[in-house]
Amino acid sequence: MALKIYNTMTRAKEEFNPIEPGKVKMYVCGPTVYDYIHIGNARPVIFFDVVRRYLESVGYDVHYVVNFTDVDDKLIKKAAEMGTTVPEVADLFVQKYYEDTQGLGVRQATVHPRVTENMTEIIDFISGLVEKGLAYESGGDVFYRTAKFAEYGKLSHQNMEELQFGIRVDVDERKENPQDFVLWKAAKPGEISWSSPWGEGRPGWHIECSAMVRKYLGETIDIHGGGQDLTFPHHECEIAQSEGLTGHAMSNYWMHNGFVNINNEKMSKSLGNGINVHQLLQTMSPQIIRYFMLSGHYRNPLNFSDEAVEQAKGSLARIENCIAGIKHRLKTADAGEAEPSVAEAVRTAKENFETKMNDDFNTPDAITAVFDLVHAANLYMNKDRVTLASLQLLEQQFAAMDDVLGILSRTEESLLDEEIEQLITERTEARRTKNWARADEIRNLLTERGIVLEDTAQGIRWRRK
């Protein structure tokens, strides 16, 4: 079954056909590095990481680019607050971005370009637009002449006549038209700046993505993604810039993820309910956060709350107990062929997982395929005797699905310290002699230390709480 992607441009699910067979060129708008990333930023980071992983898992060579906006008003403001420079603020939060996203199990993109490292390309891009009459200089700023790009508004399906301008941001009177947007901003005295044909200044927000997409991926790419708020104006402006300059479609598929709400409220600075990932990772595992993010469809809103976290934890525990069970049984498994029912369950899980991922990356349903396999595995493991081949088949399929989702803890069974080993041995002896009091005492002791003991027919099994 072919992969289908919901394309914001056409507002429909479309069959995915890459420009070059076997290769996917994908760009996702990255963060402005003026602070730690928050839970809302984490959604596209995690979701598109899964898109990338899935595409790779079905054999595509994925060229994945995520940019850093490392110069803009917010960085300038932050640098002033911190009494430091824009590059230092940027370096700090780029570093934090890598730490936090790696903490979330996100694989690095093929390239993470920065605005300040692509200034030549950006200036060239703007010059090209000016030469084509698509941009004009006015008072040291350069603006895009939207009137010259007839398709402006096609992505967001906005009717220019009906947009209300100046609702959020005052209209700059130097613009020919209110819908024109800035490509180059003249520097105010003392601000960080670069030389350009229009004087000292820095790029506007939208131009960086056009320039970097073109440089790192080419004139037309396969997938362009980001949060739904970027649809307009950001992506609309990117299209105007790129397509205005090259005359070709910028991207064949446009994907936008929904927002994360906090306790059923929108997350906003004024409400002060932002949650940063750095702090979150101190209190919960990355798997929980990933599971939570993937438990809803990417285009739907997601509500973050303590209860949601608890549910994610509980759900994940079911999967992890199953995997732990498999590992435990592996030690005492019999030789022999794989059980037909197991092979069948594995086949079904694989098939359903792909079918659902192919349906516009329906991760909640893909997770259902994981749970179906958990159930089949648990059922099988209720048997007294199991074969190595069956368990390995299950293990491989779980690994394959998790290679896409990244929701399972991959840390190897860490060893217990000697004292605890000693207690477990003592407890085994106590149980043998039916000294239940001592056995329970030891179990409680270990529970307090975060070690949960389970007595199984195949010997004792422990796990960390």
Place this chain on the structure above:
RNA sequence: GGACCGAUGGCGAAGUUGGCUAACGCGGCGAUCUGCAAAAUCGUCAAUCGCAGGUUCGAUUCCUGCUCGGUCCUCCA
């Protein structure tokens, strides 16, 4: 004012190109297993699919209106 989403059991969340028992997970309860647990399994609990109309033999699914919540309308993921 315009554009666009969402509303499904106690909770989270799929799905429905209109039609068989509305997935899956969390949670609750009971049972089996266990020395007792844990895990697991089995059973069970719970949905007039936001409201009101319409189209249709038939609507949770399509259409219209409404209510509530959310997003965007020029540098917020």
